[in-house]
Amino acid sequence: MIPVTHATGRYAVHAEALAEAPRRLREAGLAPGLALVVTDTTVAGLYLDALADVLRADGWQPVPVVVPPGEGSKSLDTFAVVCDAALAAGADRRTPVLALGGGVVGDLGGFVAATVLRGLPLVHLPTTILAQVDSAIGGKTGVNTARGKNLVGAFYPPLFVLADPATLATLPEREVRSGLAEVVKHALLAGGDLFETLEMGWERLGDADMLAAVVREAAAVKARVVSADERESGARAFLNLGHTFGHALEAAAGYGTLTHGEAVAVGLRAALHLSASLAAGADAGGTLPHPFARMDALAARLAPPPVPDGVTDEAALAAMGLDKKRDRGGLRFVILDDLGAPRLAAGVPEALVRAAWRYARRVAG
Numbered sequence: 001m002i003p004v005t006h007a008t009g010r011y012a013v014h015a016e017a018l019a020e021a022p023r024r025l026r027e028a029g030l031a032p033g034l035a036l037v038v039t040d041t042t043v044a045g046l047y048l049d050a051l052a053d054v055l056r057a058d059g060w061q062p063v064p065v066v067v068p069p070g071e072g073s074k075s076l077d078t079f080a081v082v083c084d085a086a087l088a089a090g091a092d093r094r095t096p097v098l099a100l101g102g103g104v105v106g107d108l109g110g111f112v113a114a115t116v117l118r119g120l121p122l123v124h125l126p127t128t129i130l131a132q133v134d135s136a137i138g139g140k141t142g143v144n145t146a147r148g149k150n151l152v153g154a155f156y157p158p159l160f161v162l163a164d165p166a167t168l169a170t171l172p173e174r175e176v177r178s179g180l181a182e183v184v185k186h187a188l189l190a191g192g193d194l195f196e197t198l199e200m201g202w203e204r205l206g207d208a209d210m211l212a213a214v215v216r217e218a219a220a221v222k223a224r225v226v227s228a229d230e231r232e233s234g235a236r237a238f239l240n241l242g243h244t245f246g247h248a249l250e251a252a253a254g255y256g257t258l259t260h261g262e263a264v265a266v267g268l269r270a271a272l273h274l275s276a277s278l279a280a281g282a283d284a285g286g287t288l289p290h291p292f293a294r295m296d297a298l299a300a301r302l303a304p305p306p307v308p309d310g311v312t313d314e315a316a317l318a319a320m321g322l323d324k325k326r327d328r329g330g331l332r333f334v335i336l337d338d339l340g341a342p343r344l345a346a347g348v349p350e351a352l353v354r355a356a357w358r359y360a361r362r363v364a365g
Helices: 018-027 041-057 076-088 103-118 129-135 165-170 173-190 192-206 208-228 235-240 243-253 260-280 292-300 313-320 350-363
Strands: 002-006 009-014 034-040 061-067 097-101 122-126 140-145 148-155 160-162 333-338 341-345
Touching: 002 208, 018 041, 018 122, 018 160, 034 041, 034 076, 034 103, 041 061, 041 097, 041 165, 061 076, 076 103, 076 140, 097 103, 103 122, 103 129, 103 140, 103 148, 122 129, 129 173, 129 208, 148 243, 165 208, 173 192, 173 208, 173 235, 173 260, 173 292, 192 208, 192 292, 208 235, 235 243, 235 333, 235 341, 243 260, 243 313, 243 333, 243 350, 260 292, 260 333, 260 350, 313 350
Parallel strands: 009 160, 034 061, 034 097, 097 122, 122 160
Antiparallel strands: 002 009, 140 148, 333 341
């Protein structure tokens, strides 16, 4: 169990079977009744029936709301559909929203829970690496708009997170690599054992026990950060390492062209190049110096696909200007002065940003 604290209390991240969900609901103080299960068609085919069976056996009345898989469902239109389904089913303020799936389902279901009837109990049941180590932990919910990613949402903590390690066995290789981008990000931010485990044991991540251990360690990094800074007023902003570049790439390519993790993998390479350039006071060029080369070597193991040809430098830079992490002083970038030593950098010369983007584009794929 990994504890997470927030402004009004705390919750736990449990690494255990989905079948334990009814017991955890009772422990959280909820009596059986209506339960809204938000999921996508892919996850529904794998886990919805089994989850619904254990809920019914405990007296719950599960109401599935199934959306299409992918980033396209993280929209205001789909949000409205799920909200309407909850109200049509007769949800009241005691009706939990169970978000069963990856990051898209978690963000969408969480935003529904935060807003329907001004707040329903939320439970995250993440089934991907990305969701188990990152998006299900910390209370961020929301959807995308035509103007950018995650620009409409709310901070809303769950009652608990139940992350079943067995669900990772059904992930396609592309989703595994995508999720590992967030694991690598946490390793770069934290350094220490997680980084060394990945650096020395990357080839062993195909082992289920090894992968589960790495996921738990990465989740613990996220839990520590968000417990100390729930609303992203300080250190939590460091979790955006690689995301300013990554979110811009997602927007410029068109949501769904690349997975979030693939875009972040490219963004990490760009952030490391920018870090090296700022340390040197000039464009770092095509070969990064120590210690950035060591960190970049780990990020390279993510092997994202090439940046789509249609994503020009100008399109990516324009999309960056819409990133929600900007402040009145301009766009801020999370950079690393060393392994485990992140900071925010403002007033970054555009030439260095362009050089970082060109480097990431060149080494991707």
